Amino acid sequence: MNSQELGADVAQLRAAADSITASTGRVADVEKRLHQLIFQLEWYGPEAERFRAHYPVALRVAFEHFGTGLLEQAALLRANADQQDSASASNPALKLFYSMEAWTFGNEYRLISDFNKWVAQPLSVLGAEEFLRAEIQLTRDVQRIEGRHWTLSKAEKAYFKWVRDQKPTSVERTIQKLDHGPISKWPRAESLIVKNVKLVKGAGKALGVVGVAAGAVSTGIDLSQHHYVDATFDGVGTVGSALMMIPTPWTVGIGAVLVGASLIWTYRQSIGGAAEWTERTSTRAFGEAAAHARSFATKELRLL
Amino acid sequence: MAFEGLDVDGAQTVVSAVNNAPSDLQGILNNLTNQIQGIQWQGADREQFLSAWQQASSQLMNQIHQVLQDTATHLTQEINQQQQASAN
Numbered sequence: 001m002n003s004q005e006l007g008a009d010v011a012q013l014r015a016a017a018d019s020i021t022a023s024t025g026r027v028a029d030v031e032k033r034l035h036q037l038i039f040q041l042e043w044y045g046p047e048a049e050r051f052r053a054h055y056p057v058a059l060r061v062a063f064e065h066f067g068t069g070l071l072e073q074a075a076l077l078r079a080n081a082d083q084q085d086s087a088s089a090s091n092p093a094l095k096l097f098y099s100m101e102a103w104t105f106g107n108e109y110r111l112i113s114d115f116n117k118w119v120a121q122p123l124s125v126l127g128a129e130e131f132l133r134a135e136i137q138l139t140r141d142v143q144r145i146e147g148r149h150w151t152l153s154k155a156e157k158a159y160f161k162w163v164r165d166q167k168p169t170s171v172e173r174t175i176q177k178l179d180h181g182p183i184s185k186w187p188r189a190e191s192l193i194v195k196n197v198k199l200v201k202g203a204g205k206a207l208g209v210v211g212v213a214a215g216a217v218s219t220g221i222d223l224s225q226h227h228y229v230d231a232t233f234d235g236v237g238t239v240g241s242a243l244m245m246i247p248t249p250w251t252v253g254i255g256a257v258l259v260g261a262s263l264i265w266t267y268r269q270s271i272g273g274a275a276e277w278t279e280r281t282s283t284r285a286f287g288e289a290a291a292h293a294r295s296f297a298t299k300e301l302r303l304l
Numbered sequence: 305m306a307f308e309g310l311d312v313d314g315a316q317t318v319v320s321a322v323n324n325a326p327s328d329l330q331g332i333l334n335n336l337t338n339q340i341q342g343i344q345w346q347g348a349d350r351e352q353f354l355s356a357w358q359q360a361s362s363q364l365m366n367q368i369h370q371v372l373q374d375t376a377t378h379l380t381q382e383i384n385q386q387q388q389a390s391a392n
Contacts, residue, residue, distance in 0.1 A: 008343065008345035008349070008350070019339055030325050037317060037318045043310045055378065059372070059375060066329070069364045
């Protein structure tokens with residue numbers, strides 16, 4: 001796969017990020033040289049002490065800040081490269097976008113941004129994982145910067161903490177969901193069921209009636225269409241639903257088995273049909289979407 | 305020999321090094337900018353990054369330039385005072 005056709009040469013992105021990181025060493029060398037010159041200077045007395053107490057520290061902080069700023073840019077470049085990698089590898093929508101981008105590159109920039117904004121990005125919702133990965137990489141880069149620059153000022157540390165708080169990783173998000181999402185509400189739901197036994201039993205009976213009625217109608221329809229196997233399973237489901245309305249362990253157990261058998265048969269029949277329909281429809285829809293996008297781009301190009 | 309006062313020649317070397325530091329740093333940034341602009345990269349992300357890079361690099365240069373300038377100015381004043389004291 002030619003990465004240039006897909007928006008960016010990721011090897012060049014990473015090489016530039018590495019150059020930026022390496023350049024922080026040269027920046028540190030400049031500071032080190034100044035530091036040495038200042039401290040080697042033959043200068044004694046209170047003025048000299050005041051100077052050495054203030055300026056070398058101010059220079060150290062300023063150079064550290066400069067280096068940190070560069071490392072942030074390197075992290076951004078790496079995040080772009082990772083995003084490009086994952087998007088190119090597994091996201092058909094972005095792959096289509098980047099191939100069109102390569103095809104129409106030049107002064108068609110507006111068209112590309114419009115396409116990206118209105119077509120590719122909405123389609124790439126399914127590829128949200130890639131964006132999460134880029135986000136996690138960014139967080140790791142920030143942590144690496146912190147690890148290397150242990151002399152960061154309090155304000156900078158506070159900033160990085162803020163960045164991390166604003167952008168929790170997917171693992172942290174999952175934990176948050178588990179803590180505050182529907183799963184933690186299950187005990188409450190269970191307790192509600194215990195407190196409302198009559199209501200639950202009533203709901204069970206109502207469902208049983210619906211099951212019997214639906215099973216009977218389905219059996220009738222299948223028989224009228226001479227689908228005798230389907231009719232048999234619908235009948236089994238109907239009997240099962242009826243049995244489950246009788247509140248004894250045996251009737252409920254046998255009823256559940258019968259209803260289960262019926263549902264499995266229906267599921268098998270439905271899923272086969274649904275799979276075939278989905279395949280047929282999605283193939284046609286993707287073909288039409290690609291043709292439409294290409295025609296749209298060509299018209300725009302002529303206008304430009 | 306330790307003496308109360310300032311080695312004027314040594315201090316002028318420091319001032320010169322401090323004054324040259326911005327051009328050293330600017331050289332580093334220019335090389336990086338050339339490399340970044342040479343990347344085969346098309347699309348909105350490129351424009352967004354280039355804009356962020358230009359903004360960050362000029363901001364970083366301005367901040368460090370200010371500190372370097374303060375250092376050179378202070379040391380130059382010390383040199384002038386030392387020269388006046390030596391002349392008297």
